[in-house]
Amino acid sequence: MKISKLKYADKETAMADLLLKNVYVKHTFNDEETLIYGEGIHAVVEIGLICINQPTLEIGSIYNNQPTLEIAPIFTDGYHYDVMSEQDIDFGDNEVVVNNPKHSFLGHNVITVLNE
Amino acid sequence: MSLLTKASLVMTPNAIKESKVYSIIPSSGNGDFTFTRGTLASSTLNNDAGLIETVPYNLVTYSQDYTNAAWGKVNSSITANSTQSPNGTNTASSLIENTVNNVHYLQRASAVFFNANADYTFSIYAKPNGRNWIALQITGFGSVYFNISTGTIGTVSVAAITPSIQSVGNGWYRCSMKTNITVDNANLQVFLAIGDTIGSYTGDGVSGVFLWGAQFVQGSSPKDYFFTTDRLNVPRLNYDTVGGCPSLLLEPQRINILTYSEQLDNIAGWTGTAINITANSIISPSGVQNADKIIPNTTNYFHYLSKNMITVTNGIQYSFSIFAKAAGYNYLLINTTTGTSSGIAGPLIDLSNGTVIGTYGGNNYSAKVTVFPDNWYRIDLLLTTNAILLSLDFNVFPTSTIATFSGNGSSGIYLWGAQLEAGAYPTSYIPTVASTVTRNGDVSNKSGISDLIGQTEGTIYIEYAPLTLSIIAGSNIISIKSTDNTNSVTLFLDVYADFPHFTIAIFKNSVGNYYSPFVSIPNLNFRKLAFVYKSNSISLFENGIRTYNNNATGIIFPFSSNFANLFLADVNPQGAKIKNVQIYKTALSDTECAALTTL
Secondary structure, eight states, X not given: OEEEEEEEXXXXXXXXXXXXXXXXXXXXXXXXXXXXXXXXXXXXXXXXXXXOSOOEEOTTGGGGTOOOEEEXXXXXXXEEEEEEEXXXXXXXXXXXXXXXXXXXXXXXXXXXXXXX | OOGGGGEEEEEOTTOEETTXXXXXXXXXXXXXXXXXXXXXXXXXXXXXXXXXXXXXXXXXXXXTOTTXXXXXXXXXXXXXXXXXXXXXXXXXXXXXXXXXXXXXXXXXXXXXXXXXXXXXXXXXXXXXXXXXXXXXXETTTEEEEEETTTTEEEEESSTTOEEEEEEEETTEEEEEEEEEEOSSEEEEEEEEESXXXXXXXXXXXXXXXXXXXXXXXXXXXXXXXXXXXXXXXXXXXXXXXXXXXXXXXXXXXXXXXXXXXXXXXXXXXXXXXXXXXXXXXXXXXXXXXXXXXXXXXXSXXXXXXXXXXXXXXXXXXXXXXXXXXXXXXXXXXXXXXXXXXXXXXXXXXXXXXXXXXXXXXXXXXXXXXXXXXXXXXXXXXXXXXXXXXXXXEXXXXXXXXXXXXXXXXXXXXXEEEEEEEESSSOOSOOOOSSSEEEEOOOEEEEOSOTTTSXXXXXXXXXXXXXXXXXXXXXXXXXXXXXXXXXXXXXXXXXXXXXXXEEEEEEEETTEEEEEOOOOOOOSSOOEEEEXXXXXXXXXXXXXXXXXXXXXXXXXXXXXXXXEEEEEESOSSOOOEEEEEEEEESSOOOHXXXXXXXXX
16 A cells, blocks of 8 residues: 655646546546546545644634634645555655655554554 | 345345455355455444444554564564464464574564553463463563463563463463553563573574464453454444444544644643643543543633644535543533634533533534443534634533633543544544544445346345435445446435435446435434346335335346446445345345335
């Protein structure tokens, strides 16, 4: 099983590439089109924007019905996905290596260490 | 004559192992369902112990494959499949010492502890093969010597260890040690020995012991042995009633986006206002003392724990859930800054009896409470976001009407297991630490069974309960398909016409037709469903009643391609509990279908 951590310019670019590589495939059922996983795909996780600071509200503002940002969020550039697949998929430059992952699959971070 | 004698496949989820759900018919194993998830999962409320535990409970991977690199061999070697194991298969390994003058042992390094500060039990089956003694050790927590020739316990290194040895026949003993683990990582070791406390010696290169069935579990008993490989694809059996029949739980993929879901005192994940937090204050619904206590301080103010500014997707539904228990104060207000209201706006829960007694701000977000053992409650609510950031507060109230007060510095509320997941209903708990965590969707199917499926006519039966009625269109329940997927017969949940109902889809050469009684599904109860297909006829039975029948000439069988594969909840899965699946190669009569589906 392979876990690919992906970064795209935006969601639209990501979806186009994931469809192109058959990570998602279109499925028409009862005249409605949905996206389902392609062959060998176990999970696609839309992480989206990644916030790298801790935004805060002004203390007490939510209790005055006026929630006010004290520290605004700062997002990294890019739109992020994690893909778990049976096969190797060449995502090119969109595949990234991260040192401090914001997302994991339940049991996989531990299992990876144990099996090394 | 029982209808079952006509069935070509019957699956009742009573017996499972990794990657497999066993079928009763056929008994050859040809009808056993495959199961994949690709991640761990948590049990739900009604496991046999009533606890939220990791599935599978055996925390050791490759529990009887010691040739795997996960197991280290120190001054020793492993030969797989050396002799008959306690279960009668030739799967026991031999651990053989080398000739050095030192310790000789098998080691499972960095064993997985999901919860520190809890009792754990390490066990393994052993039988002499030249050596009569072994020692079990959990590094940092002590060791125990066992004589596996006489079935006696030798020296125990520390009093905190509770050892046991049990004969299981044919010269095999199950040796175990229980102790309290206070760290999140340690090694599990099995030493060869030539006597009590004599674990370091010059080996002869040929002697050793047979080993099989290593298990490491949370709790004070070794539990029934559960065979593992990578642990990632274990089906979950769910019990809705004590002593009842289990159902196969199939949940969709979900991600818990709340970090430090159990460590509410972690300032990287949570913020406290006018409160103190006592970590690991009481036993949580997992059976471990890892639930935190939220204690209002003496300041005359609001007292709340916050998860601030969580990044979410705007305009979709999220399900939030948390376990709570009274600890001197009974009232918990869950407040969120999303939706149409803000301020003190959310459901107020009375933790003395687990009821939603009202709201502050006029929105209870469809709050529901599920009762857990020992006065714990799982509270869940449904939010619709209106921004890309969301905050959640957990306010402690001394009464149902007082929000600002001076705490006494000791009373509070216990909290554990916070979860926020995109979706219209909460799923089983997904523990997190520093990152968000995904539990993959459960997938179960059976391929290559064209000989078990009626090609020109047939009957498909399923006893099933949905996990939600807030479904998206075309959520498959059960389906038979040709190998190229161009031909299929599928029972699915649909919301066409804006209410949930069952529909049968028949695809021939990728062109579909749909047949439905358009009867709204009123609840999440189990129901017995059967659909019959044959040339120019399709029928659906539910709980003993034929709810749909169509004999139009457009319903044509046979198809050009064989039905070869059976799928459970494979497309747009919205979750299901399944107690029974049966396939018949013939179109059962109306009378037979009514009898088959009668509750």
